Amino acid sequence: MTVSLEFGLVNAANRYLTAESFRFQVAATGKQLKPRQVWVLQFVSPHGAGKLHLISALKRYLAADANGKVTCDQDKPGPQTFFLLHQYPDGKVSLQNEQSKRYLGGAEDNVTCFAQAATETEKWTLHLAVHPNVAMFSPNRKRYVRCDEKAGVLRCDRDVPWGPLILPLLPLSPVKKYGLRNGAGKLLASNGSLVPEVTPQSLYSLEVSGGLVALRDDEGKYLTGREGSMKTIKMDKPGRDELFSMESSPAQVSLRSSSTNKFMCCRPGELGAGSMIRFVLRLWW
16 A cells, blocks of 8 residues: 655755656756656555655656666656655655665755765755645544634544635745644644744644654644644654644635525525526635
């Protein structure tokens, strides 16, 4: 069984790993996340958190030989396409080729996999390649995260990802961290409260484990859904309640009659013919 996530990989020079269409070459030249900068991290096993393939937008597998040469022209996995994902306290990762034991790194047109140790040149920031509005799901609890506006907290207790209270995920911030905010624009702080502005306590580093993600604050604590409300707790590594999947959330709309000003619903009954002529769409963004 394989699990996949889509990411952009940003190097120390703030450039994205890019899959070129010409001869399937690889460079680190992208200034922003576009289709050619999106890579599928295909985990070999959901329980083998660090072993994976990297697949380009051209559906080719990244590979590295014993001499450090990086290619991306294979349409099937092979011995040279297995990489080990190593994660660091600052949120960055490195990618070690399993066969050669060397690390992927480089800049501009000189991307290689020859370094014996991971320096800053061989470390990458993961940019989650999803729409900022996502549904955050806990596979262990089998529930979605939602905002409890009355209590002013986030809870992991929603059965379906439906309605305006489902959580949006902020894009990668300038400091390469993530924030979680509700529909009113408030962000989740590490103590579980909702704050109106971006602070160090409302930004999290992203970690990946077997196709699921965990969010870690500056103190090394992990965001969890095991409490009554979402907040961070001290752990050596994320457990089952600290791992989430990020599901794409399609735009949701309300349909309202322009003649009666009433919303369409699924309750039994019939709508008058006049109320079906035209509807106003209201997007939950």
